[in-house]
Structure formats: C-alpha cells, structure tokens
Amino acid sequence: MYKAFFGLSDNPFSIAPNPSYLFLSDRHREALAHLTYGLGETGGFVLLTGEVGTGKTTVSRCLLRQLPENTDTAFILNPSLTELELLATLCDELGIKYGENPTLKQLTDLISQFLLNNHQAGRNTVMIIDEAQHLRAEVLEQLRLLTNLETDTKKLLQVILIGQPELQHLLKRQELRQLAQRITARYHLLPLTEQEISLYVQHRLRVAGRSEPLFNQGAIKALHRYSGGIPRVINLLCERALMAAYGQNRTPINKQMVAAAATEVLGEPVGKGKAPWLWGSAAGVLVAAIATGVWWWTGADHLAAAPAETVVNATVQPAVPPQTNVASQLLTSAIAKSQDIDTAYAGLFALWGEAPFVGVSACQSAQQLGMVCAQQQGTLPQLIALNYPAVVYLKSAEQLFYGVLVKKQQQQLLLQLNEQQFWVSQSWFEQHYIGTYEVLAKKTADTPAQVTPSANLEQVQWLENSLAKAQQRSPRAMSYFDSELAQSLQQFQTAHQLPVDGRAAADTIAVLALYNSHQGPQLVAGDRS
CATH class of the missing domain: 1.10.8 (Helicase, Ruva Protein; domain 3)
Incomplete structure (x- = not known):
C-alpha cells in the first residue's frame, strides 16, 4: 500500500527468498569462495555455519547456480530424519527408484550404484543439507559411510552441511571425529x-x-x-x-x-x-568500564571478586563478595549484553592499546594499524598455545554471544563480556565455547602479502622459516619453492583449516604471522617463542 x-x-523488504534481491556482502562472497573451493577439492564434507537469518540459505542458493551443468544435486531441507528416512529422501531427490519398505542396505546399494554410474558418465553428485544442526549423530555417521565410495582421486558424493553454530558443537563429539576430519572447507558466516x-x-x-x-x-x-x-x-x-x-x-x-x-x-x-559501543572511543570507554570490577565465576556456587590487578592500564580494586544469586544475575546480564561482535572487537583492540576505525571491518582496521587478524576454528588448548587474547564465539542455551579471552591463570580464564570481566573455570568456558576464535597480531617488517611458487627467494625463505617455527622444526636454506615446502605448506593449511591451494595467500599469511610475532598482550605471561 x-x-x-x-x-x-x-516490496523491497519481504523475507521471502527472491533471487532478484540477492545481495552478497564481502563476508557472503568469502563464504561462497570457501564452499566453492571445498567442492573443487577431492570431495568429502563442506561446512557453513552462522546464526539464524545471516544468509546461509542465500549463499547456498548462489552456490547451486554456480555448479557445473554436469552436477546432480539433492537439497534436503528437513534433516530431522532417521538413517533410513535420510537415505530414502536422498533417493527421492536424485530420482532413484526403490521398492516398498526398503532396508538400509538396499537403499545404500542403490545410492552407491547411482554414484558409480554418475562418475562413469562424467557427472558429479552433491548433497546439500540445510538446518544440519538437527541431524542425529548416527545419521551423520551414515553420511560418512556413504562418502567412503571413492576413486583414487575423488569422493563420489560431496556433502554440504549448513546449520546454526551448534552444528560445530555436534561435530566435536568423539563418535564423529572421523567425519570432522573429512571437512575440506568450513566457514562461519558473521552478521x-x-x-x-x-x-x-x-x-x-x-x-x-x-x-x-x-x-x-x-x-x-x-x-x-x-x-x-x-x-x-x-x-x-x-x-x-x-x-x-x-x-x-x-x-x-x-x-x-x-x-x-x-x-x-x-x-x-x-x-x-542496547546502544552499541562507539568504536572511535572504544578503547577509552573500555578502560573505564573494566575498572568497575572483575568477578570470579566458577559456574557453580561460588563467586568472588578477583584479586586486584592491572588490566589495560586500569587498576581493578577488590570488592566484597556478593551472594550466589547476585553472581548468577551478573553473569546472565553480561551474556545478554554481549551479542554484538563489534563490542568484543573493541575490547580486543583495547588490549593492544588501539581502537578500530569507524565504518570498516575489524580486519580492515587491523590492516590499517599494521596488524593481521585471523579467524580460526580450534580447541581451547590450540588457542592457548598461540598465547594471544582472542574474540571467542560462545553459546548459552539458544543464544550466541561474544567475549574476549583476556588471560589464563592455572585452570581459570579471564573472560570479558561487554563491560565486565569474569574469572571463569576452564570447564565452564569449554561448555559454552563453539570452536571459533579471532586473534590479532603485529606484522613483522618482512611479512609478505602472499607467497606463490613463483615468488622471489626472500619470500620463499620467509615462508620456510615461518612454517618451521609453527611446526617446531629447523628451517632449511631455500633456493626455490620446492615440493617439500609445498607439502609443509599443505600440512599447515590443513591443520589450520585454511584453503589448500598451493600458495600462501592472505589468510595463510595472517595465521603464520601469529607464530612470528613476539609483540603484544599474552594469555599466559612469559616469552612468546
């Protein structure tokens, strides 16, 4: 009207998915590139996660339009199925006929034969599962078994899992470790x-x-x-x-x-x-906010003020321990106010004595400040091993929130949520951590923009030295970009879930810089070697 x-x-703002209104932000384009790369590899699983409404389905539909014509796709929108129901749905999507009341083995055999025939005909088969966080562990295991069918060079079935952040939690389960190892590309889509x-x-x-x-x-x-x-x-x-x-x-x-x-x-x-932080003055605001108090939260029945200490040049004074219900309210309130990732970024920059620029992304701010930023998937021990403070992605019930991991002392972690800091137990943190973190580091003077097989000797030697440091081995004297260096690079990229494309692009350089830098705040006090 x-x-x-x-x-x-x-109507420009209908929530119905209309291809005419497709808008790909830089983050959506990056997600699309990761998925496209993952499908271009030898097969296995590709993972796309993000909060509700961030555009995961938009990215997946865009990906479908970019698939080669020789690709058969199965798009499953309702994954709340048993193993038998999932295989039957896959058959329906691919046009595979089956009899009444088929067994699991019969459906598996029919799908396997279809995949072999498709491969012999020069066709690819891709299965896309939306809302994959609802998949049962036994169904995911059945999917993994389907992807066992392969040639010497590729898997015959490629699977794209799209879901909310809790999908990452699901894939960390011990019984799914084999599937997790087969994920060739993953991306967490930010707002x-x-x-x-x-x-x-x-x-x-x-x-x-x-x-x-x-x-x-x-x-x-x-x-x-x-x-x-x-x-x-x-x-x-x-x-x-x-x-x-x-x-x-x-x-x-x-x-x-x-x-x-x-x-x-x-x-x-x-x-x-609910007002967001003003980025231009975030560092100053953050220092004043931290001075209001740091709390010790064990996640059970004990809360006490943290001992007095200096945090970002602000002295934190001890306070009278409140009652348990007050502790719970403080933590719940802090979590509710920690849903803006820009606030967490402001906190991380403040630990470096910097403030992000207005109107650009955190990584663009880092670049202008002579720093690198890297988003990684990893466990808490892997994050601690890097020894840098980090923006961490956390989950409480159905609510995603963001914090800054500031410091580690024994089995306690100093976690900043919005305007407050809490000492939390390591077990509490791991219960809420969904496996994604982002870190900053200072570039060294010789950090290249990228290193390709045709790079000059100085850049090739930098790559070898950096990989050797990250892999805890002695560096070799290089004369060219040889196969051994390419293999070391591939191992590093695989271990850090980076694109394996035969070169050290910006994302790989950023992660390597984390191992090279000796500057900046540390999670655990001591020399960063």
Whole structure:
C-alpha cells in the first residue's frame, strides 16, 4: 500500500527468498569462495555455519547456480530424519527408484550404484543439507559411510552441511571425529557490519525501483543497533519502518522510526541499554568500564571478586563478595549484553592499546594499524598455545554471544563480556565455547602479502622459516619453492583449516604471522617463542 508513496515497484523488504534481491556482502562472497573451493577439492564434507537469518540459505542458493551443468544435486531441507528416512529422501531427490519398505542396505546399494554410474558418465553428485544442526549423530555417521565410495582421486558424493553454530558443537563429539576430519572447507558466516547494512538496504531499494536513499544515516545506525546485522531482522525492521513513515506521510526514515519499529518487531521496549559501543572511543570507554570490577565465576556456587590487578592500564580494586544469586544475575546480564561482535572487537583492540576505525571491518582496521587478524576454528588448548587474547564465539542455551579471552591463570580464564570481566573455570568456558576464535597480531617488517611458487627467494625463505617455527622444526636454506615446502605448506593449511591451494595467500599469511610475532598482550605471561 505504500509502494506508490515511496516510488517503489515492489516490496523491497519481504523475507521471502527472491533471487532478484540477492545481495552478497564481502563476508557472503568469502563464504561462497570457501564452499566453492571445498567442492573443487577431492570431495568429502563442506561446512557453513552462522546464526539464524545471516544468509546461509542465500549463499547456498548462489552456490547451486554456480555448479557445473554436469552436477546432480539433492537439497534436503528437513534433516530431522532417521538413517533410513535420510537415505530414502536422498533417493527421492536424485530420482532413484526403490521398492516398498526398503532396508538400509538396499537403499545404500542403490545410492552407491547411482554414484558409480554418475562418475562413469562424467557427472558429479552433491548433497546439500540445510538446518544440519538437527541431524542425529548416527545419521551423520551414515553420511560418512556413504562418502567412503571413492576413486583414487575423488569422493563420489560431496556433502554440504549448513546449520546454526551448534552444528560445530555436534561435530566435536568423539563418535564423529572421523567425519570432522573429512571437512575440506568450513566457514562461519558473521552478521553484516553497519557499512554493509547501508549497502544492503540501498541495494534492495534500487532493485524495487527507487534509486534515492530512503533511510538516513541515523536510521542505518539504528538498524545495525537493533538487528545485530542479521539480514532477516533488518528486513522486518525496514518493512515496519516503511509502514510507519507512510502512515506519518514523511521521509526520510530516521532512527526514531527504526526504534519504534524495533519495539514492535522485537516485542520489547528498546532503550539506551542496547546502544552499541562507539568504536572511535572504544578503547577509552573500555578502560573505564573494566575498572568497575572483575568477578570470579566458577559456574557453580561460588563467586568472588578477583584479586586486584592491572588490566589495560586500569587498576581493578577488590570488592566484597556478593551472594550466589547476585553472581548468577551478573553473569546472565553480561551474556545478554554481549551479542554484538563489534563490542568484543573493541575490547580486543583495547588490549593492544588501539581502537578500530569507524565504518570498516575489524580486519580492515587491523590492516590499517599494521596488524593481521585471523579467524580460526580450534580447541581451547590450540588457542592457548598461540598465547594471544582472542574474540571467542560462545553459546548459552539458544543464544550466541561474544567475549574476549583476556588471560589464563592455572585452570581459570579471564573472560570479558561487554563491560565486565569474569574469572571463569576452564570447564565452564569449554561448555559454552563453539570452536571459533579471532586473534590479532603485529606484522613483522618482512611479512609478505602472499607467497606463490613463483615468488622471489626472500619470500620463499620467509615462508620456510615461518612454517618451521609453527611446526617446531629447523628451517632449511631455500633456493626455490620446492615440493617439500609445498607439502609443509599443505600440512599447515590443513591443520589450520585454511584453503589448500598451493600458495600462501592472505589468510595463510595472517595465521603464520601469529607464530612470528613476539609483540603484544599474552594469555599466559612469559616469552612468546
């Protein structure tokens, strides 16, 4: 009803998946590149995770359109199935006929024969499972057994698992360790930044027939504040704000209209308590906030003030231990306020004595500050071995939240959540940690942008020295990029879940820089060797 008023030919913010409105942010493009690379390898499993509404299905549909014509695909949207039901659904998707009441063996044999015939005909077979966090462990194991069918060079069935962050938790189970080892590429899709939201909103308006901006900068900031960068929520907020603007007969849409829309859409009043951190002054704000207190949380029935210590140049004074219920409320409140990853990034930069730049991503800020940033999948021991503070991805019930792992002392970890720091037990942390972390490091003067087989000798030697340090071996004197160096590089990239493409690109260089740098804050006090 408001389309004519705003000069629109269509509803630009419908939550229905319309290919005409496809918008790929830098993060979506990166996710797509990881999936495409994973499928281009020898097979196995490819993993895409992200919070609800971040655009995982958008990426998967875009991937489908890019698959070669000689590819048969099976898209499974409801994975809450038994092993038998899953195999029957796979047969249905691939057009494999089977009799009434088939057994597990009969379906497996039919699928295996189909895969062999497809391979002999020069065709590929890809299976995509959405909402894969609902898969049972025994069903995932059945999928792994299906991928056992292979030639000398490739798997005959490639599987893409798409799901929410708890899928990463599921794949860490002991009985699924063989499947986890077969994941050739994985990517965790993050929400949109404020800058990306502005581009996203304008893109959808343009597709719907309006080239002039309709949301002012204040409205964009409010969209980022209340949506958390989730595209689906952005659409809901924009739709409601358009209706409000139409009812009031006014443009442009401002932050007050978005705030009112958030109250209606999110079902609760929104106020100052939900405002994001101002990145430009994040370091100063963070220091003042930390000084308010550091709490010791064991995750059970004990909470006490941490001993006085210096944290980011702010002295933390001891406090009177509160009661257990107060402790629980403090932690619950801190978790609820830690759903903005930009806040966590601000905390990490502050530990380095820096503040991120306004309007760019954290990694772009790091680059401008002469640093590198790297997102990794790994266990807590692997993170501790790097000995850097890190933004960590955590889960409480159905809620994803972000913190900064600041320090480790014995079996206790200092975790920063929004404006407070808590000493938590290692077991509490591992119960909530979903296996993704992001770290910063200072570049050394000789850090190259990338190292390829045709690189000069100085860069090749840097790569060999860096790999040797990371792999705890003695470096060799290099004369060219030889096969042994290529093998060491492949082992390093595989171990760190990086693209294995025969060269050390920016993401590999960033992780290697973590081993080379001797500067910056440490999780455990001591020399970083």
